[in-house]
Amino acid sequence: xxxxxxLGTSGMMPLPRRALTALMTRFDGSSLLIxxxxxxxxxxxxxxxxxxxxxxxxxxHYHGDHISGLPGLLLSMGNAERKKPLTMIGPRGxxxxxxxxxxxxxGLPFEIEYIELEGQVQDVKVNGYNIEAFKVNHSVACYGYNxxxxxxxxxxxxxxxxxxxxxxxxxPLQKGNPVEYGGKTYTPDMVLGEKRKGIKVTxxxxxxxxxxxxxxxxxxDLFICEGMYGEDDKQDKALQNRHMTFYxxxxxxxxxxxxxxxLTHYSPxxxxxxxxMDKVRQIYPYVIAGKDRKSVTLEFGKDE
Amino acid sequence: xxxxxxLGTSGMMPLPRRALTALMTRFDGSSLLIxxxxxxxxxxxxxxxxxxxxxxxxxxHYHGDHISGLPGLLLSMGNAERKKPLTMIGPRGxxxxxxxxxxxxxGLPFEIEYIELEGQVQDVKVNGYNIEAFKVNHSVACYGYNxxxxxxxxxxxxxxxxxxxxxxxxxPLQKGNPVEYGGKTYTPDMVLGEKRKGIKVTxxxxxxxxxxxxxxxxxxDLFICEGMYGEDDKQDKALQNRHMTFYxxxxxxxxxxxxxxxLTHYSPxxxxxxxxMDKVRQIYPYVIAGKDRKSVTLEFGKDE
Numbered sequence: 286x287x288x289x290x291x292l293g294t295s296g297m298m299p300l301p302r303r304a305l306t307a308l309m310t311r312f313d314g315s316s317l318l319i320x321x322x323x324x325x326x327x328x329x330x331x332x333x334x335x336x337x338x339x340x341x342x343x344x345x346h347y348h349g350d351h352i353s354g355l356p357g358l359l360l361s362m363g364n365a366e367r368k369k370p371l372t373m374i375g376p377r378g379x380x381x382x383x384x385x386x387x388x389x390x391x392g393l394p395f396e397i398e399y400i401e402l403e404g405q406v407q408d409v410k411v412n413g414y415n416i417e418a419f420k421v422n423h424s425v426a427c428y429g430y431n432x433x434x435x436x437x438x439x440x441x442x443x444x445x446x447x448x449x450x451x452x453x454x455x456x457p458l459q460k461g462n463p464v465e466y467g468g469k470t471y472t473p474d475m476v477l478g479e480k481r482k483g484i485k486v487t488x489x490x491x492x493x494x495x496x497x498x499x500x501x502x503x504x505x506d507l508f509i510c511e512g513m514y515g516e517d518d519k520q521d522k523a524l525q526n527r528h529m530t531f532y533x534x535x536x537x538x539x540x541x542x543x544x545x546x547x548l549t550h551y552s553p554x555x556x557x558x559x560x561x562m563d564k565v566r567q568i569y570p571y572v573i574a575g576k577d578r579k580s581v582t583l584e585f586g587k588d589e
Numbered sequence: 590x591x592x593x594x595x596l597g598t599s600g601m602m603p604l605p606r607r608a609l610t611a612l613m614t615r616f617d618g619s620s621l622l623i624x625x626x627x628x629x630x631x632x633x634x635x636x637x638x639x640x641x642x643x644x645x646x647x648x649x650h651y652h653g654d655h656i657s658g659l660p661g662l663l664l665s666m667g668n669a670e671r672k673k674p675l676t677m678i679g680p681r682g683x684x685x686x687x688x689x690x691x692x693x694x695x696g697l698p699f700e701i702e703y704i705e706l707e708g709q710v711q712d713v714k715v716n717g718y719n720i721e722a723f724k725v726n727h728s729v730a731c732y733g734y735n736x737x738x739x740x741x742x743x744x745x746x747x748x749x750x751x752x753x754x755x756x757x758x759x760x761p762l763q764k765g766n767p768v769e770y771g772g773k774t775y776t777p778d779m780v781l782g783e784k785r786k787g788i789k790v791t792x793x794x795x796x797x798x799x800x801x802x803x804x805x806x807x808x809x810d811l812f813i814c815e816g817m818y819g820e821d822d823k824q825d826k827a828l829q830n831r832h833m834t835f836y837x838x839x840x841x842x843x844x845x846x847x848x849x850x851x852l853t854h855y856s857p858x859x860x861x862x863x864x865x866m867d868k869v870r871q872i873y874p875y876v877i878a879g880k881d882r883k884s885v886t887l888e889f890g891k892d893e
Contacts, residue, residue, distance in 0.1 A: 298665050299628070301635040323661040324603070324628050331605040349664045349693040357627040357657045361602050381692075388689040389653040 287312050287434050287484045289507060290580040292328040294558075296490075296513055296528075296550035297350055304328040304577050305350050306550040308488050308509060309339075312434055315412040317341040319430055319488050323353040326361055332578045337365050340412045344375030345490055346427035347382050355383065356390040363393045370396040372411050374418065376426040377401050402428055405497070415483075419501045421492035423527045429489030431501055436585050437461050438478035445476045484583045487543070490550045493524070494533040502541035506583050509575065510534040512548035515561030519552075531558075531565045531572075539569035547575040591616050591738050591788045593811060594884040596632040598862075600794075600817055600832075600854035601654055608632040608881050609654050610854040612792050612813060613643075616738055619716040621645040623734055623792050627657040630665055636882045641669050644716045648679030649794055650731035651686050659687065660694040667697045674700040676715050678722065680730040681705050706732055709801070719787075723805045725796035727831045733793030735805055740889050741765050742782035749780045788887045791847070794854045797828070798837040806845035810887050813879065814838040816852035819865030823856075835862075835869045835876075843873035851879040 288311040293304025305322025309329060316338040318325070329336055336358060345351055362371070373379060380399040387393070400409055402418050409416040417431035440459045450471060454464045463472045487502035490511040502508045513528035514520075523530050529537075531548055538546035546569065551558055558574040565572050573579075592615040597608025609626025613633060620642040622629070633640055640662060649655055666675070677683060684703040691697070704713055706722050713720040721735035744763045754775060758768045767776045791806035794815040806812045817832035818824075827834050833841075835852055842850035850873065855862055862878035869876050877883075 297668065298661065299631050301631055323658060324631060327603045327605055327628060347693055349660050352693055353661045353664075354627060354657075356653050357602065360653045360657075364601065385689045385692040388686055389651055389656055 286585070287432075287486070287583045288580065289486055289583060290332055290334065290578055291509060291547060291549060291575050292325055292332070293322065293577050294549045294551055294575045295322075295350075295553065296511070297553055299324045299350075300553060302577070303551070305354070306490055306511070307351075307354075308486075309334060310414075310432055310486065311338070313413045314338060315340045315414075317343070317412070317414055317432065319343045319432075320345055320351040320490075321354045321358050322350045323357075325354040326358045328578060332580070336361050337367060339371070340369065341372045341374065341414065341416075343416065343418070343428075343430050344373070344379065345429070345488075346376060346423060346425050347378065348425065348491065351491070352382065352386070356386050359387065359390045359393055362395070363390070367395045370398055372398045372400065374400045374409055374411075374416065375402065376428055377403060406501075417501065419497050421489055421498060422495045423491045423493075427491050429487065429492065429498060429501065431505070432486045432488065434484040434585075436481045436483040437473065438480050441476055441478060448475065450476070482586055484585065486583070487541075491528065493527050494529050494537050499537050499540035502537065502543055505541065505543045506545070507581065508538050508541060508543035508546040509549060510537060510546060511550035512558070512565075512574075513550055513552050513555075515555055515558060515565075531561050532568055535565045535568035535572045538572055544571065546572045547579060548572065549575040590889070591736075591790070591887045592884065593790055593887060594636055594638065594882055595813060595851060595853060595879050596629055596636065597626065597881050598853045598855055598879045599654075599857065600815070601857055603628045603654075604857060606881070607855070609658070610794055610815070611655075611658075612790075613638060614718075614736055614790065615642070617717045618642060619644045619718075621647070621716070621718055621736065623647045623736075624649055624655040624794075625658045625662050626654045627661075629658040630662045632882060636884070640665050641671060643675070644673065645676045645678065645718065645720075647720065647722070647732075647734050648677070648683065649733070649792075650680060650727060650729050651682065652729065652795065655795070656686065656690070660690050663691065663694045663697055666699070667694070671699045674702055676702045676704065678704045678713055678715075678720065679706065680732055681707060710805075721805065723801050725793055725802060726799045727795045727797075731795050733791065733796065733802060733805065735809070736790045736792065738788040738889075740785045740787040741777065742784050745780055745782060752779065754780070786890055788889065790887070791845075795832065797831050798833050798841050803841050803844035806841065806847055809845065809847045810849070811885065812842050812845060812847035812850040813853060814841060814850060815854035816862070816869075816878075817854055817856050817859075819855075819859055819862060819869075835865050836872060839869045839872035839876045842876055848875065850876045851883060852876065853879040 295303040415433040512531040599607040719737040791809040816835040
């Protein structure tokens with residue numbers, strides 16, 4: 286079960302009723318954040334979620350609207366006496382950018398571990414999440430992310446009983462961990478069936494609609510995608526600023542055959558995204574205009 | 590005439606309905622900001638004021654909650670194609686702190702001029718404002734500010750006529766500037782009466798209640814002062830964190846005989862400042878609990 290909250294939908298600058306675009310997920314006690322613009326910590330509080338369980342922060346890129354809220358968030362975590370290390374993932378230069386911003390957040394009481402991305406696609410397993418970072422096409426190095434919650438095969442009570450394993454050892458095996466019993470090692474494959482489909486959320490902002498996005502988003506339960514412009518006359522501007530229109534974002538969702546797509550990262554000049562949605566849904570009917578703090582809980586599918 | 594807006598009243602961290610403490614003033618087409626925490630630019634937009642005419646930014650100190658919104662504000666000014674230079678005033682280290690934060694705001698289309706404060710009191714005349722910075726007592730170097738709008742003496746039409754000055758030259762003289770006419774220099778003192786009382790706003794946050802504050806705030810039209818704690822049992826915490834209680838702030842206002850005092854910079858744990866105000870007003874009746882975007886227009890007094 287994965288809780289997902291789109292913390293904001295604004296691009297470029299925070300507005301009174303539109304926070305900067307960022308995503309937060311909660312899974313198994315560990316929260317993950319993608320991007321942290323000015324005001325992201327306020328939106329988290331507004332949602333009623335806590336900054337304390339955030340163990341992982343992924344950055345798409347280092348334009349101000351995607352990272353300007355980081356020092357404030359780190360200070361709030363420090364004030365809450367966080368001790369656990371925090372993992373940050375982002376394009377090359379991450380540790381330098383964070384160190385530079387932290388001139389106003391000195392002496393944090395926790396460690397920061399940096400994972401700097403290189404190349405086209407990079408997988409990172411951290412804090413229960415399988416993260417797939419993929420390079421998109423913006424004016425600076427920028428990555429999209431798949432947040433995947435893998436699901437083990439079905440646990441076979443019959444097989445566990447046949448092996449004579451006590452019930453107390455079933456849970457770790459079910460979670461994919463080997464156990465020792467009676468001087469022997471038992472591995473999960475001995476009691477689990479074939480791997481089942483997990484949960485997949487694809488997130489990408491600040492990019493032209495390049496092929497890799499459709500490839501990486503294939504079959505996603507939820508695809509959160511930038512749609513900077515809805516107006517008919519903004520195609521040139523989208524090209525020039527390396528952003529996407531609502532219609533380009535919908536085409537990507539259609540190619541990837543995603544279950545649902547939310548648009549976000551609206552231009553400050555775009556007042557009401559809803560008025561373009563009829564036209565957008567002619568391209569792909571499962572596209573929704575994202576709103577600040579729009580949320581969903583994604584569950585594993587029913588067993589077939 | 591000076592427009593004053595208290596943009597926020599929160600200390601330490603921004604909250605959903607309480608922005609970080611900052612002040613904005615508007616005078617003669619040039620706006621001034623004191624401090625710029627995460628979300629200050631949002632509060633300016635919420636108020637309906639513009640970031641574009643901000644020509645001066647004063648910083649009390651460099652704790653995150655007082656400067657974390659700076660890169661975002663500068664980016665917004667840059668996006669609005671500001672070209673005019675911007676003056677920043679603050680304790681020593683200002684240019685280094687700003688340069689470090691600006692790693693996410695590169696290539697701004699305007700110059701920044703830095704005035705780094707030293708010593709106990711420093712006067713700065715800039716963009717029509719007379720600014721008096723004074724060192725207060727916090728855990729790091731921290732300054733309070735008087736924002737003073739001076740007022741020249743009354744213009745004497747009789748004297749100007751007697752000197753034979755054409756009407757077109759009256760305005761610059763009235764504003765305090767010398768003029769040339771018929772090969773001679775005329776100075777303002779030749780046509781102006783004695784200097785009259787101007788407008789004075791005193792602003793101080795993040796400090797213990799030291800004497801210099803009462804001295805500098807003497808007779809202010811408006812005194813905006815931190816009140817971090819209202820609860821009876823928080824005096825020790827105020828001492829320990831080098832902050833003030835509501836009651837200490839009221840004592841300062843009383844000593845300075847200010848016309849009106851607004852409290853601000855509330856601790857996140859303080860939910861409703863109003864419940865302490867009866868007790869506060871027993872100390873000094875002109876104290877008000879500040880609210881986000883509380884505003885006033887201060888006018889020059891009537892001529893006596």
